[in-house]
Amino acid sequence: MKVTVVSRSGREVIKGGIELHDEATVSDLQEAIHARTKKYYPSRQRLTLPMQAGTQGKPIVLSPNKKLVDYCDGNVKNLTVVFKDLGVQVLYSTLFFWEYLGPLVIFPIFYYFSVYKYLGYEGDRVVYPVQTYAMYCWCLHYFKRIMETFFVHRFSHATSPLSNVFRNCAYYWTFGAYIAYYVNHPLYTPVSDLQMKIGFGFGLICQVSNFYCHILLRNLRSPAGNGGYQIPHGFLFNIVTCANYTTEIYQWLGFNIATQTIAGYVFLVVAALIMTNWALAKHRRLKKLFDGKEGRPRYPRRWVILPPFI
C-alpha cells in the first residue's frame, strides 16, 4: 500500500509517499519515515488520521502496534496520515532522573555546608534532631523515586519532550532549595517532640504505602489490550482511583507536620493541585474506557484522589 505523509498544513513531508507491504504496522511506517528523514526518529513522530473538514473533536492517533490496514476505511491501497513533529524527545526515565536528582543533592547541601554564612548569617548553628530526620526523610523520598523510575515504573509513553526537562527541573529544584533553606535555617524553630514523631511516623507509613501502590500499578500494566489500561484494584485502589497520589500527598503532609514550614506547605498545596489535575484526567479516562458496554467491565464508583473531598 502507498502511504502519503502530510503535515498539518497539507504540505507533503515525504515526497512521493512511502510504499509498504499490506500487512505493515504503524511501527513499520515510523521506521520508514525515519529512514527517509534522519531527523525524525519514531518517538518524535505523531501520526494521526486526517480530520474531516468541519468536524470537531480530537484526531485519531495511530498506535504503533496496530496494522495500517486497521486505519484504512475501505481503500486498503492508499492511506494518508498527518505528521506532527513532537520535538526532541528524552526517555521518561531520563526526565525523572534529572528532576529528582536536584532535590536529592540540594537538601544535604543546605544541611551539611555553611551555606548560610554567605547569606548573611554568621556563627555556628545548632542542629535539632528534627532537622536531621527531615534530611534523611527527604533524601530517602527522592532516592526511592529514582529507584522506582529505573526499576518499578512501566511508562505508557516511552518519551517526553526535551522542554519538559527544563520545566520540571525548575519546579523540583526551586522548591527543593526553597524548602531546604527554611528547614536547615540557623534560626529554625522546631515543633514539639510528639508532633515531630507523629509527622514522620505518618509520613513513613505513607511512603511505604506509596511504594506498594507503585508495585501494584506495575503489575497491572501489560501491553495487551485497552491501550495498556486496566481497572486498578487491590489495597487502597479499591476505594480511590489514584491511591498512589493520595499516599504521596499524605506523605508530604506528614513531613510538613514534623517540620512546620510555610515553604513546605506551599509545596504541598501546589503538588496536590497538580496531582489532582492528573487524577481527574485519569479517572475520567478510565470511566470512559470501562463503560460497561460490549462486555467491558464498568468502572466502579470510587474517590478520585483525596477522600473525603474528591
Place this chain on the structure above:
Amino acid sequence: MRHLKHINLLGGSSASPKPHECKRTGHPSFPPELLLCKPSDLTSLLQFLLATPPLGTMAGFLSALRRIYLSLYNWTVFVGWFQVLYFAVKALREGGPTTVYDSVERPLQLAQTAAVMEILHGLVGLVRSPVSATLPQIGSRLFLTWGILWSYPETRTHVLVSSLVISWSITEIIRYSFFGMKEALGFAPSWLLWLRYSTFLILYPTGITSEVGLIYIALPYIKASEKYCIRMPNKWNFSFDYYYASILALAIYVPGIPHMYQYMLGQRKKALSKSKTA
C-alpha cells in the same frame, strides 16, 4: 437528560422541551429519572429548570442583569480613569511632574483596585477572558500602585510617575469604553476597536519602562525599611524580604515583557482581521 440542548446562561435558552407533568394533577413535576441522578447531573437539572416557561424567562432576565451590571462597571471605572488623565494633565501644566501623584492619588487607587473585580468576573464566568491573562497584569498594577507609590512616598515626585499614569489612563480609558459600549450597545465602533488594539504598540513600552523604572528607584528605600518584611525566628519558619521580592518582580519583567507584547500582537492580528471580514 441528553435530549436537552445546551442552554447558555449568558444568552438564553436554545431549546424548550415539554416539562414532565404529574399524571394525576397535571402540575409540572420532576421526571422520576431525575431523582436517581448523580450530583454531577446538577447542570442537567438546571438546564431542565431553565427550559420551563417561568425559569426560561428568568434566564433571559439574568442575561439582561449581567449586561446592565457589566455596563455600569465598565463605565464607572472609565470615569475613574478619565479623572486620572484629566488631573494628571492639569497638574503637569500647573505644577509640573512632581505634583502629578498628589492630584491623581484617589482616582488612581480607586480605579486600579476596582480592577480586582475583573478576576472575579473571569472566575465566575461572567466574562470570557482567561484569568491567566488578567492576573499578571493586575498583579503588576497593584504592586506599583500600592506596593511602590503608596508605600514609599519618596518615589512620588519622580518624573516617571507622570509617564506611568498617563500611559495607564489612556490605555484604560480606551479599554473600558470599548467594553462599556459592547455591553451597553451590543457593539463598539471600529475606530475604538482599532485604538484598543493599536495604542498598546506605544503605551506598552512607555508604561512598562515607567513601571520598571519606578521599582528600580524605590529599591534603596525598600532595602532601608522593614516594611512588609517577616523575619525569622518564628513558629512557622517563614520569612519574607520585600527587597528581594521586588528584585524578583523586576526579574519577571524580563521574560514577561516579550511574552505579553507577542500576545497583544497576536490579539491585534486576530481582532483587526476579523473586523475586516465582518
